[in-house]
Amino acid sequence: MTTHILRSIVAGLALVLASSAALPQAATAAQGGEAHTMFPHAAARGQLRVGVIHVTPPAAPGSKVRTEDRLDTPAVNALAGTLALPARTVQMTPDEAAVALNNGSIDLALYSLPAAAPVLPGVTAIPTSYRTWPQAVIRSDTPIHLAKDLQGRRVCIAKTAGHAAHAATAAGATLLSFAVPSDALVAVREGRCDLGLIDQTVWQDLMTFPEWRKFSATLQLSEQPRTLTWLVPAANTRQADWLRAQMQRWDRKGQWAAFSKKWATDVAFDVYLDQEVPDCHS
Numbered sequence: 120m121t122t123h124i125l126r127s128i129v130a131g132l133a134l135v136l137a138s139s140a141a142l143p144q145a146a147t148a149a150q151g152g153e154a155h156t157m158f159p160h161a162a163a164r165g166q167l168r169v170g171v172i173h174v175t176p177p178a179a180p181g182s183k184v185r186t187e188d189r190l191d192t193p194a195v196n197a198l199a200g201t202l203a204l205p206a207r208t209v210q211m212t213p214d215e216a217a218v219a220l221n222n223g224s225i226d227l228a229l230y231s232l233p234a235a236a237p238v239l240p241g242v243t244a245i246p247t248s249y250r251t252w253p254q255a256v257i258r259s260d261t262p263i264h265l266a267k268d269l270q271g272r273r274v275c276i277a278k279t280a281g282h283a284a285h286a287a288t289a290a291g292a293t294l295l296s297f298a299v300p301s302d303a304l305v306a307v308r309e310g311r312c313d314l315g316l317i318d319q320t321v322w323q324d325l326m327t328f329p330e331w332r333k334f335s336a337t338l339q340l341s342e343q344p345r346t347l348t349w350l351v352p353a354a355n356t357r358q359a360d361w362l363r364a365q366m367q368r369w370d371r372k373g374q375w376a377a378f379s380k381k382w383a384t385d386v387a388f389d390v391y392l393d394q395e396v397p398d399c400h401s
Contacts, residue, residue, distance in 0.1 A: 170228030
C-alpha cells in the first residue's frame with residue numbers, strides 16, 4: 120500500500136464523519152419519550168430488542184476487530200438511538216421473529232427479504248429503500264464475464280452472505296467462506312480466490328478507493344434484489360406508522376448512503392491492515 124492509498128482511506132473516513140454529523144442524531148430527551156409511546160416494552164426493560172438473521176459474536180480479547188457483513192447493526196443502532204435506548208440484537212429466523220414479536224420478547228425485527236417472501240402471520244412488514252444483490256469483486260484483467268464462467272471457480276464470501284452464496288453455488292462455483300467480508304476480500308487480493316462477492320450497494324462505495332480500481336471488474340449474479348425490511352406486530356398500527364415516518368426521514372437525510380460509505384471505508388481499512396502479501400499479479 121502506498122501513502123496515497125492510505126490518505127484516500129483516511130479522506131474517505133473524514134467524509135463519512137462529516138456526512139454523519141449532518142444526519143439526525145437521536146438521543147434527545149424529547150425523542151426518548153417516543154420509546155414509551157411506540158415501544159413501551161422496550162422502554163420498561165430499558166433496551167430495544169431486535170430480531171436479525173445473524174449476530175456477530177464479540178471479538179475475543181486481543182483479537183482484531185472486523186467490520187460485520189451487511190448493514191443490520193448500524194441500522195438497528197441508529198433506530199435505537201432515535202429512541203434513546205441501547206439495542207440488543209437477537210439471532211432468529213423470520214418465522215421465529217413473527218412469534219417473538221407477538222409474544223413481546225422482541226420489539227421489532229430486520230431482515231433482507233426477497234420480493235416473494237411469504238407474508239408472516241400477525242406481522243406488518245415495513246420495507247426500507249435499501250435494496251441489494253450480490254456483486255462480484257474481480258480483477259480488471261479477468262476472463263470471467265458471464266455467470267457460466269463461474270463453473271469450477273473459487274469464490275470468496277462472508278459466511279453470513281446467504282443470498283450471494285446461493286447465487287454462486289447455482290452458477291457452479293466453489294465457495295470459500297470467511298468470518299467477515301474483510302477476510303474474504305484479502306483472499307481475493309492475494310489470489311486465493313477468482314473473485315469475491317459483496318452487496319451491490321456497498322460495492323459501489325468500495326470501488327471509489329484507488330487501491331480497488333484494478334479489482335473493479337464485476338458480474339451481477341442475481342436480477343432479483345432483496346429489500347432490507349423491518350417487521351413489527353400487525354396489531355400495533357401506530358408503531359408501523361411511526362417506523363414508516365422514520366424511514367422516510369432517513370431517505371431524505373441520506374442515511375443509507377452514509378451507512379454504505381462508512382462500511383466501505385471500514386472494510387478498505389481492514390484490508391489495508393490485514394493484507395500480508397502484495398496483490399496477486401500486481
